[in-house]
Amino acid sequence: MERPFVLEERTHLCDAPLPRRVHTALQGLGSAPPAVPQAGPSGAHVPLGSPSGARGRGRRYGEQVIETERLVLRRWRESDREPFAALNADPEVMEYFPSTLTRERSDALADRLEAEFEERGFGLWAVELSGEFIGFTGLSVPRFTAHFTPCVEVGWRLARSAWGHGYASEAARAALDHGFETVGLREITSFTAVVNTRSRRVMERIGMRHDPDGDFDHPALAQDSPLRRHVLYRIGADDPR
Ligand SMILES: CC(C)(COP(=O)(O)OP(=O)(O)OC[C@H]1O[C@@H](n2cnc3c(N)ncnc32)[C@H](O)[C@@H]1OP(=O)(O)O)[C@@H](O)C(=O)NCCC(=O)NCCS
Numbered sequence: 001m002e003r004p005f006v007l008e009e010r011t012h013l014c015d016a017p018l019p020r021r022v023h024t025a026l027q028g029l030g031s032a033p034p035a036v037p038q039a040g041p042s043g044a045h046v047p048l049g050s051p052s053g054a055r056g057r058g059r060r061y062g063e064q065v066i067e068t069e070r071l072v073l074r075r076w077r078e079s080d081r082e083p084f085a086a087l088n089a090d091p092e093v094m095e096y097f098p099s100t101l102t103r104e105r106s107d108a109l110a111d112r113l114e115a116e117f118e119e120r121g122f123g124l125w126a127v128e129l130s131g132e133f134i135g136f137t138g139l140s141v142p143r144f145t146a147h148f149t150p151c152v153e154v155g156w157r158l159a160r161s162a163w164g165h166g167y168a169s170e171a172a173r174a175a176l177d178h179g180f181e182t183v184g185l186r187e188i189t190s191f192t193a194v195v196n197t198r199s200r201r202v203m204e205r206i207g208m209r210h211d212p213d214g215d216f217d218h219p220a221l222a223q224d225s226p227l228r229r230h231v232l233y234r235i236g237a238d239d240p241r
Contacts, residue, residue: 066174066175068170068171068173068174070170071167071171072127073125073127073137073174074126075114077126080110081106081107083132084126084133085101085106085107086159087159088100088101089101089102089103090159090160093157095196096195096227098221098227120141121183122178123139124140125171127167134158134161134162135158135159135162136157137156137171137174138175139154139183140152140153144218144219146216147214147216151187153188154179154189154190154206154208156172156199163198169205186237187234189232189234190232190234191232192231193218193231194229194230195227200231203233204233206235206241207235209233209235209239211232212231217230218230
């Protein structure tokens with residue numbers, strides 16, 4: 001049975017493990033079946049990609065690791081919990097979410113993000129800069145229903161100290177490459193509160209286009225929340241990025 005809905009955990013990004021039926025739904029998104037990697041019968045992880053998915057820009061795709069010019073995108077580790085809790089407790093990082101996260105909720109989120117790799121074969125990777133955890137970037141599947149779901153979303157959350165260096169955009173481009181070239185998706189979306197201009201700038205930097213007709217009221221937010229109105233961005237597999 002599904003867990004009860006917890007607002008701050010699900011407002012923007014898909015933070016909870018997905019039911020298996022989503023795999024089926026994803027195959028209707030334009031990805032050529034069996035393009036969405038799935039856990040094998042034993043539940044064993046299916047590798048995220050292969051070196052053949054590389055597109056230059058200093059990236060290469062390893063079995064569970066994506067390297068960019070400056071960053072490493074990898075599966076989650078125990079040692080990520082402390083710096084992840086610190087960024088989730090930072091009101092500036094969490095400005096466009098309903099609340100900061102307690103240590104307990106942050107740890108639970110890290111566990112779920114890691115579990116999603118087992119479930120789907122892709123997810124929100126832990127991002128490392130010079131061996132230090134700085135946040136996450138990657139692909140997720142929104143759990144709420146809207147006119148554009150089911151879909152795969154690209155998302156990011158970095159520690160405040162890591163803003164302003166182009167790291168989110170660099171990691172997000174690698175995530176898009178992975179989604180299009182390794183997973184085989186035909187389109188990836190992103191969305192955020194209208195007022196989250198930093199996040200919108202990342203979307204624009206990586207070549208996503210605002211779809212004004214797609215803007216929507218986030219169903220998980222209160223009617224009177226200033227964060228409720230969301231913008232929708234899209235990018236197709238053949239669009240420049
Ligand atoms: C959204 C978020 C990831 C954006 O981080 P960011 O560092 O501003 O984004 P980028 O990685 O694209 O970096 C761009 C900035 O780095 C600068 N920069 C420096 N070197 C750069 C380089 N080599 N390449 C690109 N940009 C570079 C750019 O000028 C730009 O700075 P500016 O915004 O002051 O003009 C960050 O604000 C964040 O984690 N926010 C909290 C979580 C959140 O809201 N997530 C999204 C929910 S929808």
